Amino acid sequence: MALRRVTVFGGSGFIGRQIVQRLASQGVRVRVAVRDPIGAEFLKPLGDLGQIAPMKVNVMDEAAVARVVDGADGVVNLIGILYEKGRRTFQALHVDAAERIARLSAAAGVAHMVQISAIGADTNAAAKYARTKAEGEAAVRRHMPAASILRPSVVFGPHDDFFNLFGGMSRLLPVLPYYVKDGFRLVRDEQGRRAIDLGGSGGPRFQPVYVGDVADAAMTCLQTPAFQGQTFELGGPRAYTMREIMELVVEQTERSTHVVPVPFWVARVQASVLQVMPKPLITPDQVKLLETDNIVSGTLPGFEALGIEPTAAEAVLPTYMNRFRPHHRNVILRVPG
Structure with a gap:
């Protein structure tokens, strides 16, 4: 078109x-x-x-x-x-x-x-x-x-409010939390001994999608009559638990921040307080969103149908998450020549 x-x-x-x-x-x-x-x-x-x-x-x-x-x-x-x-x-x-x-x-x-x-x-x-x-x-x-409808998962890129938010937190806080429904429970190990499983399955899952890929999808839909009237789910090449997202942030920022599980009831309490901020970090409605995985359902077409290969988060994060690293790890040594 x-x-x-x-x-x-x-x-x-x-x-x-x-x-x-x-x-x-x-x-x-x-x-x-x-x-x-x-x-x-x-x-x-x-x-x-x-x-x-x-x-x-x-x-x-x-x-x-x-x-x-x-x-x-x-x-x-x-x-x-x-x-x-x-x-x-x-x-x-x-x-x-x-x-x-x-x-x-x-x-x-x-x-x-x-x-x-x-x-x-x-x-x-x-x-x-x-x-x-x-x-x-x-x-x-x-x-x-x-109309073409695009349903992206969490969108990431240099100006995102996702990885940048957690990167900023890693610079200010000693821990990065992830919310779990199935953690903090008694379980039995392989020998039948009782133990406490704090992290459960790692919290809700996300399928971060690169902002450039979403823009390419929008352009493709605008220009291709065959895609009119369709709904597309856009997810990156890999799904991550919330724990894995936080671990990825720690890896990319090269900090010693600890990743710790937090029960969902704590998230609800935090949201009830933080929702009054001018720009809330989390709201009660967002907690409800977090209780459902943010990944493609597999019942709708996605990037493959649009002819787009989604970009992995690990390929892009180093280009902008380095701003959150300790200063001494960004020093470039130049040898007089």
Whole structure:
């Protein structure tokens, strides 16, 4: 599918900037619909003069959304939040905004739309985040039946809020916790002796997916009519338990931080307190999310169907996690020559 003009909602974000860069490299004119167009001006050098246009758009404003999708060949919706604050609720942004974008895009004659959702999107999920992601998918499909929906697992890359968060914690704290449901229980070893199993199975599982691969998937869906109307689950080449994620962080940061199990009830207590922070480290709804594995189900197509080989976390993490290493381990010795 030949693209001339594409509107990207949330295009200044972690995934959005990658998609904007790819669109610009192919000569596409890009409208970047954001709350803060001044803060999104860093995107302009990714394209030619005037090719990338950050535009102030309130996605709750029908007229503003209609203006920014008018004349577009494609639309990408990346809008999503991990916690609610004031008017920025899951319902308003995951459902109502997605419905508005799809409805007005259809009315404007937009040929195709890519909706970025999340693995675990399910109207019956315990977490409100996952329920509203599924409701947003349904709202998009009502107005744009041919929309492509991408459900990535945890997305990682240089600007992520996942490995960077744990890397920062490793620099400040002596321990990195992982939450377990089946730990702290009495078991019997091979000789029949009683023992305490603290770590259980290692906590919830994740399948981290590289941000560049997600952007490539979005581009492929935008340009390939055969992928219209399909939903794809995007996971990296390996699934990790939460314990393995923390161990990977310790390995990459080269610190002596201890990885320790914590019961889920502790997570609930922490979330009840930390949810009042301006940017909460964890909320009760996120604890509910953690109680379900964040991995591909195997019932939907994924990267293989899109012709993309997913990138391993171990191949990318050294390029940005070294910032969390002790300073003396980053010293480069130069010999006068």
